[in-house]
Amino acid sequence: MDMMSMVSGMLAAQAGNVQMQVAATIMKSDANAEKSAVLTLLGAGLQSASSLANVGAGIGGNLDVTA
Template sequence: MDMMAMVSSMLAMQSAGTQQQIQTSIIKQNMDAEKTAVQTLLGTANLAPGVGGNLNIAA
């Protein structure tokens, strides 16, 4: 294996590691957003009064 092939393979591995770190970060952000949405819908989020609660449409 010549030197350029080794350098090329090392750069490819480093790039793959960086992409995996970015992907993990994005997945965590999406999970946090989904958690917040569910908490809002269930009314368990720390929000202002009346946000995410039941809506009385009979009035």
């Protein structure tokens, strides 16, 4: 194996490693964004549930979520 082939192989391996690090960073960022969205939705659900505590009986009982 000549020197240029070895250098080329090492550079390709380093480029692959950088790509894997970038992909891992993006996936972690995406997971954090998803976590934040879920926590926001759960918080909004808790707030709306407590705000319905003062309404009359039967209000909010039948909710059509198919649309």
